[in-house]
Amino acid sequence: MNVRQALVYASQWVDKLDAELLLGHCLRVARPHVYAWPEQLLTPLQQQQFIDLFEQRQAGKPVAYLTGCKEFWSLSLQVDEHTLIPRPDTESIVELALRKLPRTVQTIVDLGTGSGAIALALAFECRLWSIFATDLHLATLQRAKANAQRLGLNQVQFVAGDWLTALNYLQADAIIANPPYIAADDVHLAALCYEPQAALVAADQGLADLFTLIEQAKMQLKQGGFLLLEHGFDQSASVQAKMRQAGYQSIETCYDLTGHARGSFARYMR
Ligand SMILES: C[S@@+](CC[C@H](N)C(=O)[O-])C[C@H]1O[C@@H](n2cnc3c(N)ncnc32)[C@H](O)[C@@H]1O
Known part of the structure; x- marks a missing residue:
């Protein structure tokens, strides 16, 4: 043949x-x-x-x-059964972060890093940023770490743990996350059966982790710091209502390439 x-x-x-x-x-x-x-x-x-x-x-x-690999933001990332396959939609989150954040020294956090997609794309674009990438699952974090080493993106530090408790005392200029946000009874899950369910599914109609992050981030953002969360196309009203209720300001919607709402962005002023 x-x-x-x-x-x-x-x-x-x-x-x-x-x-x-x-x-x-x-x-x-x-x-x-x-x-x-x-x-x-x-x-x-x-x-x-x-x-x-x-x-x-x-x-x-x-x-x-x-x-065993997927292109994301022009980077070739290795993936395995412990990592979500990074999606093109998430590139719009990276794009918005790059548009909003100054290219000066900044402390940036990518929570639930998976393959390292968001953290490594940001590190590739701005060598001055000090980036912390976390994940709850050690095997996932190992894969992200190996991607960083292979790509020579050494300004990213990897920490295992549950959302912001992994970075107890850190004060960040920006906190970014693409957490699990699919409801457990969502029919689309059947088509995603090869991917780690812990990377996809969240309680309370998919909103539980998003709401936890909105609350936790208030404690660890510097004055005027940025919170940027990826979420489902139909979740922006709930996420932004929660952000307003938690005291965030300058709330904006981030759209993906197909024009769907894909994330929410806000600043926290004490
Ligand atoms: C939707 S995936 C996003 C992966 C990657 N950031 C991306 O955009 O391709 C969510 C990630 O959050 C991680 N995760 C789930 N629960 C977590 C928790 N409580 N604390 C930290 N990470 C968590 C999962 O292991 C998974 O890697």
């Missing part, structure tokens, strides 16, 4: 882009290579690996878990 034949066969059953990514992974080459060398023959081992991955993809496993 050559590269063209493998792609033609697989593309009948799975997305063409997915087939190209899987084939590139088996051949240990970047995606453009599979266009440039359609006549290249697969070795029996490569062919077997491709069929194996292709069948797992057909069964619904996300490509990122099959190849």
